[in-house]
Amino acid sequence: MKQFQNKTELSRHLNTLKGVNKSVGFVPTMGALHQGHLSLVNRGLDENDIVVVSIFVNPTQFDNQEDLVKYPRTLKTDVDLLKTVSEDRIVVYAPTVEDIYGDHVESQSFKFDGLENEMEGAYRDGHFDGVGTVVKRLFEIVEPQKAYFGEKDFQQLQIIRKLVELHKLPVNIVGCNISRASDGLAMSSRNKRLTKAHRNVAPLIFKILKTAKAKFGTKSAKKVAEWVEKQFQKEPLLELEYFTIADVTTLKPVKRKSKNKTYRAFIAVYAGDIRLIDNIALN
Numbered sequence: 323m324k325q326f327q328n329k330t331e332l333s334r335h336l337n338t339l340k341g342v343n344k345s346v347g348f349v350p351t352m353g354a355l356h357q358g359h360l361s362l363v364n365r366g367l368d369e370n371d372i373v374v375v376s377i378f379v380n381p382t383q384f385d386n387q388e389d390l391v392k393y394p395r396t397l398k399t400d401v402d403l404l405k406t407v408s409e410d411r412i413v414v415y416a417p418t419v420e421d422i423y424g425d426h427v428e429s430q431s432f433k434f435d436g437l438e439n440e441m442e443g444a445y446r447d448g449h450f451d452g453v454g455t456v457v458k459r460l461f462e463i464v465e466p467q468k469a470y471f472g473e474k475d476f477q478q479l480q481i482i483r484k485l486v487e488l489h490k491l492p493v494n495i496v497g498c499n500i501s502r503a504s505d506g507l508a509m510s511s512r513n514k515r516l517t518k519a520h521r522n523v524a525p526l527i528f529k530i531l532k533t534a535k536a537k538f539g540t541k542s543a544k545k546v547a548e549w550v551e552k553q554f555q556k557e558p559l560l561e562l563e564y565f566t567i568a569d570v571t572t573l574k575p576v577k578r579k580s581k582n583k584t585y586r587a588f589i590a591v592y593a594g595d596i597r598l599i600d601n602i603a604l605n
Contacts, residue, residue, distance in 0.1 A: 323401065323404065323405055323409050323410070323412055323413075323414060324413045324414070325401065325413075325414040325415075325416065326413070326414070326415050326416070326417075327415075327416055327417055327418060327421065328417070328421060329415075329417060329421055329422075329463045332374075332413070332415050332463065332464070333463060333465075335413065336372075336374070336413070336464065336465070339371070339372055340465075344371040344372050345369075345370040345371045345372070345467050345468075346370060346371070346372050346373075346374060346464065346465070346466045346467055347366035347367070347369060347370035347372070347373045347374070347466055347467065347468045347469070347470065348366070348373070348374045348375075348376070348460070348461075348464050348466035348468070348469040348470070348493075349362045349363050349366055349373060349374070349375045349376070349469070349470050350375075350376045350378075350456075350457060350460050350469065350471075351375060351376060351377055351378075351400075352377070352378060352379045352380060352393065352511065353377040353378070353379060353394070353395060353396060353397060353400050353416075353511070354393070354394040354395075354396050354400070354511035354514065355377075355396075355399075355400040355403050355404070355511075356501075356509050356510075356511065356513075357501055357509060358472055358474070358500075358501035358508075358509035358510070359375075360403065360404075360407055361472075361498060361499075361501050362470040362471070362472060362498050363375060363404065363407055363412065363470075364407060365470055365496065365498055366468070366470050367407070367408060367411055367412075369468060369496075370466075370467065370468060371411065372411055372412075372413060373408075373411065373412050373413070374412075374413045374414075374415055374464050374466065375404060375412055375413070375414055375415070376414075376415045376416070376417070376460055376464070377397060377400055377414060377415070377416040378415075378416065378417055378422065378456070378460075379393050379395060380422075380452060380453075380456040381419060381427055381452075382423075382427065382428065382429040382448075382451070382452030382455055382456065383429075383448075383449050383450075383452030383453050383456065384449075384452070385446045385447045385448060385449055389597075392515070393511075394511060394514060394515070397416055400414075401414055415463075415464070422456065422459055422460075429448060429451035429452045429454075429455045430451060430454065430455045430458075431451055432450065432451055432454040432455075432485070433488075434450065434454070434481050434484040434485065434488070435484060435488075436572070436573075436574075437450075437477065437480055437481050437484055437572070437573050438450040438451075438481060440477065440566075440568065440573040440574065440575075441477055441564065441566055441568070441573065441588050441590070442477050442478075442590070442599070443477075444564075445563060445564065445590065450478075450481055453478055453481065453482075454481065454485050457482055457485065458485060458489065458491070461486075461491055461493055465492075465493075466493055467493065467494065468493065468494045468495075468496055469482075469493050469494070469495055469496065470496045470498055471495065471496070471497060471498065472497075472498050472499075472500060472501070473497050473498065473499060473500050473601070474500045474501075474508045474509070474510065474599065474600065474601070475599070476497075476570075476586060476588070476601045477573060477588070479495070479497050480570070480571075480573060482495055483495050500600075500601075502528065503525075505525040506525045506528035506529060506532075507521075507524050507525045507527070507528060508527075508528065508598070508599075508600045510598065510599075512596050512597070512598065513596075513598075515596050516593055516594070516596055517594060519559060520559055520560075520593035520594050520596065521593075523557060523559045523560060523593070524560070524593050524598060526553075526557060526560065527560070527589060527591050527598060527600050528600060528602075530550055530553050530554075530589075531587055531589060531600060531601070531602040532602065534546050534549070534550055534565075534587050534602070535587065535602050535603075535604050537549060538567065538585070538587070538604050538605075542578075542579070543567040543575070543576045543577075543579065543585075546567065546587075547565050547566075547567065550562070550565045550589075551565065554591070559593065559594075560591050560592070560593055561591065561592040562589070562590075562591055563590040563591060563592060563597070564588075564589070564590050565587065565588070565589045566587070566588045566589075567585055567586070567587050567588075567604065568585065568586060568587075568588060569583050569584070569585060570584045570585065570586050570603075571583075571584070584603075584604075584605060585603075585604040585605055586601050586602065586603050586604055587601060587602050587604055588600075588601045589601065
């Protein structure tokens with residue numbers, strides 16, 4: 323499996339592949355890979371000759387520096403996991419911070435037509451500037467035809483789509499279904515940091531989302547949100563940060579349901595000091 327830390331060497335290798343008409347897909351990650359990431363890689367391999375997987379813990383998208391320090395860095399394990407999928411069609415790009423940012427580790431400022439101000443944007447200051455900065459940079463380095471993102475970070479997915487639209491980037495963004503454990507918990511690198519007690523109770527998040535979806539068929543968004551809040555008040559090991567039902571296009575919270583719009587429920591929950599997010603399509 324080819325591995326690169328330097329963007330110049332990576333570009334040289336990819337240009338050679340593109341020169342013989344090899345198509346290139348891209349899966350950007352922060353490492354600590356799990357089956358959810360592998361599902362994106364497999365989708366990429368189904369649709370491209372080569373898939374580049376970047377493994378880079380991006381410092382500019384962390385509003386909590388303690389979270390950045392604690393974020394798992396498991397490059398060897400990640401590469402070994404990728405080898406179980408393919409040894410010759412996956413290229414790993416694991417750059418240093420300097421290779422991405424040079425001497426200035428800072429975010430660009432982006433406007434995503436207001437998408438950046440909702441939900442995660444309201445709770446994580448500067449987060450989407452950091453995401454936009456690193457993803458745009460990675461697209462410029464890899465120059466893929468397609469890039470794959472999971473719907474667990476649905477707001478991020480919509481923001482990346484807007485980034486591509488606004489900056490006219492020549493890449494097709496492919497959204498992929500949320501990968502879940504057998505008990506329903508959305509797969510996340512953060513799950514590895516859960517205590518046993520928190521891991522045991524965390525599947526309640528998706529259980530509540532599924533019931534909220536059923537209730538949304540007959541009840542208002544406000545009534546559904548009130549019900550969700552009451553459920554988390556009953557569970558001392560989980561603390562609800564937000565629950566929002568929003569239009570999938572604008573990400574604005576719904577005030578009155580419309581048959582002509584598509585909605586999704588979004589949630590953020592603390593299990594101890596581990597922050598978990600999830601979402602579910604409602605209609």
